[in-house]
Amino acid sequence: xxxxxxxxxxxxxxxxxxxxxxxxxxxxxxxxxxxxxxxxxxxxxxxxxxxxxxxxxxxxxxxxxxxxxxxxxxxxxxxxxxxxxxxxxxxxxxxxxxxxxxxxxxxxxxx
Amino acid sequence: xxxxxxxxxxxxxxxxxxxxxxxxxxxxxxxxxxxxxxxxxxxxxxxxxxxxxxxxxxxxxxxxxxxxxxxxxxxxxxxxxxxxxxxxxxxxxxxxxxxxxxxxxxxxxxxxxx
Numbered sequence: 001x002x003x004x005x006x007x008x009x010x011x012x013x014x015x016x017x018x019x020x021x022x023x024x025x026x027x028x029x030x031x032x033x034x035x036x037x038x039x040x041x042x043x044x045x046x047x048x049x050x051x052x053x054x055x056x057x058x059x060x061x062x063x064x065x066x067x068x069x070x071x072x073x074x075x076x077x078x079x080x081x082x083x084x085x086x087x088x089x090x091x092x093x094x095x096x097x098x099x100x101x102x103x104x105x106x107x108x109x110x111x
Numbered sequence: 112x113x114x115x116x117x118x119x120x121x122x123x124x125x126x127x128x129x130x131x132x133x134x135x136x137x138x139x140x141x142x143x144x145x146x147x148x149x150x151x152x153x154x155x156x157x158x159x160x161x162x163x164x165x166x167x168x169x170x171x172x173x174x175x176x177x178x179x180x181x182x183x184x185x186x187x188x189x190x191x192x193x194x195x196x197x198x199x200x201x202x203x204x205x206x207x208x209x210x211x212x213x214x215x216x217x218x219x220x221x222x223x224x225x
Contacts, residue, residue: 042115042202042216043154088154098144098167099214103153 004102006089011108018076020105022089027070029091033099034063034074037086046074046087076107084109115217117203123223129191132220135184136205144214145178145188146202154202160186161209193224 003025012018024032030051035043049056049063049072056063062075076083086106090099116135124130136143144159158168163180171178175194180186190197200221204214 040218042204042218043214044216045213048213098156098159101154 004089004091004100006087006102006105008103009106009108011110012079014079014081014109014111016079018074018079018083018107018109020074020076020087020089020107022072022074022102024070024072024089024091024100026091026093026100027067029093031092032063032065032072033088033090033092034061034072035088035090035101037088037104039085043088079107079109081109081111083107115203115205115215117201117217117220119220120218121221121223123225124193125225126194127192128224129189130193130197130222130224132188132201132203132222134186134188134203134217136186136203137215138184140205140207140215141183142206142209142214143180143186144204144206145186146204146216147199148202148219149199157188159209166209190222193222195224198222198224 005023031048033048034046036046037043047058047061049065054065060077064073086104088104089102118133142161145157146154148154157170158178159166160180176190178188200219202216202219204216206214
């Protein structure tokens with residue numbers, strides 16, 4: 001079945017770049033997403049990428065997609081303490097509207 | 112728009128009691144999703160609706176769980192009887208359509224079953 005895997009924790013220093021990685025199994029996924037969850041809050045969509053793209057940039061965020069390896073990454077440039085949160089990778093189930101989420105990566109940004 | 116509204120924000124109940132969680136999706140959104148988040152299992156989709164009709168309830172844990180969407184602006188998730196292992200944060204999300212990219216999440220209901 002479909003599965004999305006992420007590492008659980010990442011710690012970086014303020015000002016450094018953060019790279020959060022994700023692997024997925026459904027090669028027919030048309031959309032892949034990154035969501036952010038701050039403490040005590042729901043998930044918020046950060047960005048998404050179509051499967052026919054290999055890169056998407058949005059201000060400090062860069063998404064890279066390697067479709068051959070089914071690998072997705074999110075790079076946050078100049079990471080700030082406000083970026084501390086849990087980041088979820090998700091793929092879209094092409095048989096319906098549901099999203100399959102990874103376990104989430106907890107990003108800790110140290111001053 | 113106020114976004115997706117969920118109530119209550121926190122619920123503490125005793126094992127065996129009935130629990131009802133409520134959700135108001137964003138006006139005009141036709142798809143509604145119920146998720147459960149725990150440390151052990153992460154974020155799980157329980158059920159989703161398109162145009163008030165349940166489409167996929169394969170994630171509903173067991174018969175103790177039921178969900179309804181009587182109209183486009185309201186949905187409930189009911190647990191009867193509740194058990195301690197149901198303790199989790201329950202999120203409701205909505206999107207314009209099931210094909211639409213972005214799901215908007217509510218703030219969640221933190222349920223504790225003693």
